[in-house]
Amino acid sequence: xxxxxxxxxxxxxxxxxxxxxxxxxxxxxxxxxxxxxxxxxxxxxxxxxxxxxxxxxxxxxxxxxxxxxxxxxxxxxxxxxxxxxxxxxxxxxxxxxxxxxxxxxxxxxxxxxxxxxxxxxxxxxxxxxxxxxxxxxxxxxxxxxxxxxxxxxxxxxxxxxxxxxxxxxxxxxxxxxxxxxxxxxxxxxxxxxxxxxxxxxxxxxxxxxxxxxxxxxxxxxxxxxxxxxxxxxxxxxxxxxxxxxx
Amino acid sequence: xxxxxxxxxxxxxxxxxxxxxxxxxxxxxxxxxxxxxxxxxxxxxxxxxxxxxxxxxxxxxxxxxxxxxxxxxxxxxxxxxxxxxxxxxxxxxxxxxxxxxxxxxxxxxxxxxxxxxxxxxxxxxxxxxxxxxxxxxxxxxxxxxxxxxxxxxxxxxxxxxxxxxxxxxxxxxxxxxxxxxxxxxxxxxxxxxxxxxxxxxxxxxxxxxxxxxxxxxxxxxxxxxxxxxxxxxxxxxxxxxxxxxxxx
Numbered sequence: 001x002x003x004x005x006x007x008x009x010x011x012x013x014x015x016x017x018x019x020x021x022x023x024x025x026x027x028x029x030x031x032x033x034x035x036x037x038x039x040x041x042x043x044x045x046x047x048x049x050x051x052x053x054x055x056x057x058x059x060x061x062x063x064x065x066x067x068x069x070x071x072x073x074x075x076x077x078x079x080x081x082x083x084x085x086x087x088x089x090x091x092x093x094x095x096x097x098x099x100x101x102x103x104x105x106x107x108x109x110x111x112x113x114x115x116x117x118x119x120x121x122x123x124x125x126x127x128x129x130x131x132x133x134x135x136x137x138x139x140x141x142x143x144x145x146x147x148x149x150x151x152x153x154x155x156x157x158x159x160x161x162x163x164x165x166x167x168x169x170x171x172x173x174x175x176x177x178x179x180x181x182x183x184x185x186x187x188x189x190x191x192x193x194x195x196x197x198x199x200x201x202x203x204x205x206x207x208x209x210x211x212x213x214x215x216x217x218x219x220x221x222x223x224x225x226x227x228x229x230x231x232x233x234x235x236x237x238x239x240x241x242x243x244x245x246x
Numbered sequence: 247x248x249x250x251x252x253x254x255x256x257x258x259x260x261x262x263x264x265x266x267x268x269x270x271x272x273x274x275x276x277x278x279x280x281x282x283x284x285x286x287x288x289x290x291x292x293x294x295x296x297x298x299x300x301x302x303x304x305x306x307x308x309x310x311x312x313x314x315x316x317x318x319x320x321x322x323x324x325x326x327x328x329x330x331x332x333x334x335x336x337x338x339x340x341x342x343x344x345x346x347x348x349x350x351x352x353x354x355x356x357x358x359x360x361x362x363x364x365x366x367x368x369x370x371x372x373x374x375x376x377x378x379x380x381x382x383x384x385x386x387x388x389x390x391x392x393x394x395x396x397x398x399x400x401x402x403x404x405x406x407x408x409x410x411x412x413x414x415x416x417x418x419x420x421x422x423x424x425x426x427x428x429x430x431x432x433x434x435x436x437x438x439x440x441x442x443x444x445x446x447x448x449x450x451x452x453x454x455x456x457x458x459x460x461x462x463x464x465x466x467x468x469x470x471x472x473x474x475x476x477x478x479x480x481x482x483x484x485x486x487x488x489x490x491x492x493x494x
Binding site for chain 2: 003006007010013014017018075079080081083084085086087088089090
């Protein structure tokens with residue numbers, strides 16, 4: 001087994017064995033989906049129809065992936081575990097892939113849990129469900145990148161604040177999941193569409209509705225954000241790795 | 247016959263801004279030797295270890311470890327060494343066995359060999375009863391033993407132990423001393439400590455550092471003779487504070 005896979009396997013175990021985080025990360029979006037669907041059943045609101053709601057909750061759930069990634073790296077740094085590994089022959093690409101690879105199936109798993117819950121709540125099983133998973137993948141990479149970046153820059157308490165509180169709120173309020181940001185209008189709408197969260201949700205909604213033309217340009221913007229954040233995370237991690245060597 | 251040289255530093259220096267952490271260090275350590283770097287907090291011991299283990303680049307000077315330079319060929323150096331950092335560095339949610347197999351795998355051993363080597367380390371460090379327990383559930387002494395086991399599992403030719411008994415109680419410290427003592431002569435060990443009795447009990451030779459400089463190096467008896475004292479503690483105080491004599 002290559003060094004990258006050995007390290008990735010360790011990271012996979014570390015995250016999955018933190019049961020409180022895991023239950024919260026997967027359980028909370030599912031509870032929200034059930035709750036908002038119950039509200040929709042009593043007081044019909046277009047925004048809370050299952051086809052509209054599911055991509056929003058899936059994107060919101062991905063913010064917990066950032067928290068998992070950020071906490072893991074920040075804790076490794078604070079406990080000298082990374083110091084031990086930095087004296088090993090591992091290269092920077094071994095580290096970055098080792099942290100990223102196990103998070104991708106977790107993110108897909110989290111999207112799947114949301115979609116399966118939605119199917120139980122009445123979402124039709126069509127090929128569009130699979131397309132939605134593919135369309136949400138860049139958003140998953142974006143949130144993984146945010147976690148890597150925060151974990152490389154901040155300590156574990158700060159990661160808890162930034163990824164656990166700030167990011168989850170940003171991805172909730174500015175995603176258009178709970179309310180239509182166009183109804184607020186003005187700078188709020190401009191800000192929401194300048195950031196990738198509402199774009200991810202819009203692309204997911206279009207994919208789930210089978211309106212593939214409407215996926216763009218939202219998806220391009222999410223992909224661009226994901227690329228920039230991942231590159232920034234790699235640069236910052238490498239700088240951290242070599243930080244004392246300058 | 248003199249043993250081959252494992253570590254040779256040549257005017258090794260590290261500065262952080264205006265502060266000089268290690269100043270013009272010239273040191274030779276022989277293959278199979280247990281060499282202790284002794285000094286008070288801030289003497290430059292940990293920075294020296296970090297430079298020799300390629301975690302920190304020197305500001306000037308160089309060191310060769312078994313013939314490879316830490317400046318021009320750090321990857322070759324990294325393949326021959328291992329480090330047990332000052333703070334216990336284990337993967338908290340992995341078991342003792344998984345931690346050991348993780349490090350073996352990272353250094354390129356296949357799954358079967360990693361498992362065999364993990365079993366060997368578990369036996370050497372008497373960790374059988376906790377082999378499948380998560381690392382965060384272990385006592386401080388056991389975590390430290392695991393940490394050193396993780397450094398040894400890769401068969402390093404040079405092992406760095408940075409303050410290996412810091413924060414341990416007397417019994418745990420004595421247990422760890424006995425483990426380190428059993429390693430003597432098999433590999434080169436460079437140990438930092440600020441416990442004088444530890445340096446005397448374990449090492450073949452001792453280097454005394456103060457304010458980033460190597461003040462003296464030799465056996466405990468040689469250092470006492472050099473300082474003209476009857477106790478090693480008095481010799482340490484005399485050499486660390488006043489004299490500039492270096493014996494190699």
